[in-house]
Amino acid sequence: MSEAILDEVSVLSSIYCGPGEFQLLHAQDGILVQINSTIGGERGLNLSLSFHLHDRYPSCPPDISVSSTSLFRSQCHNIRQKLLEKAASLPPEPMVHQLVECAQQQFVEVTKAYRGGREEVEERNKQGEWTVVLLLDHIRAKNRYVGLLERWTQQLQLTGRMFLGPCILVVLQGARADIKEFCRLLKTVKVDVDSSGKKCKERMMKVLIETPLSSTCGHSLQDFVVKHYVSLSELTTAFQELHLTEIYQQILPSLSNWQQTGYHGEGSLNPKDS
Known part of the structure; x- marks a missing residue:
């Protein structure tokens, strides 16, 4: 694991220090950083982000996955696509914290759309x-x-x-x-x-x-x-x-x-x- 990755992991663990917020897992070709948070307070949307930091990171952007039991898979997919585009546009330097903030911003927008289309969401949940x-x-x-x-x-x-x-x-x-x-x-x-x-x-x-x-x-x-x-x-x-x-x-x-x-x-x- 490179020194740059070690430094970033240390910073991330300090920022996301709440219970269950930060998790570090080892992968065959790098590490997995998982960050879990709730947007909008205790009753807000839960957000789980996973960043696969390859051995060449940050020279190459991380692989990203997004999940939430509060959103549709298509909404998670859209957020993931925006994060990948964001990662590709950033300079080759530590970027996970910046991507997390971007994801949280996207979740705020999704929350507004979610509330606006609440009846449709409830109908889909019934089905x-x-x-x-x-x-x-x-x-x-x-x-x-x-x-x-x-x-x-x-x-x-x-x-x-x-x-x-x-x-x-x-x-x-x-x-x-x-x-x-x-x-x-x-x-x-x-x-x-x-x-x-x-x-x-x-x-x-x-x-x-x-x-x-x-x-x-x-x-x-x-x-x-x-x-x-x-x-x-x-x-x-x-x-x-x-x-x-x-x-x-x-x-x-x-x-x-x-x-x-x-x-x-x-x-x-x-x-x-x-």
Whole structure:
């Protein structure tokens, strides 16, 4: 650990000296500094910031994660993006304290927006978060199709995975109403092309499972990522890594049946018009 990092850690531990405010963890290629605080008094929003200081820090900015049980994941993601942009713009010198202050500023703004949209927040909390797995028949216009799905997940504040391989799966997590809107868009917007190259809608999508997030061991995904796989064993491993083994076991019979009856998969030239 460099002298610059040691000095900064010493200063940070002095500034954030309240119970549970500061925590230092060792990582393989540096250290993790975690700072927990409450914005707006005891009843304010809780904020947890984690800074991964690599061995080359501060020559390179730290990796940053933001979490809060009081905010939506999308709000935490937005704050994280602003912190990363801020870190990239700062000179190569100790910056963690400055980034913490920036995060707290962002939280004040989020608090105002949170209070302004309180009814919407309460309604989402009533719905809770759900996990849904969709099965797509085929994809021909891959860039267009995937691009639209990525845009919709961002607009609807959904997270998940898209698995491209023998079976095309889309795993979504978020508010149930937003997931339903995603499915509506999927069936009403021309997302792909048919065998003649004409734009067409997704009419063969199947919902394999929909279940409250709490019933999937409570693990939530942080973003929407597209992944390729070539075998069922790779797909099995991917679901295990996402802590969605239980869901995978429930959809496996449908996937097996899909393969036995003849799936079309990514980029196949299925003569049926979608």
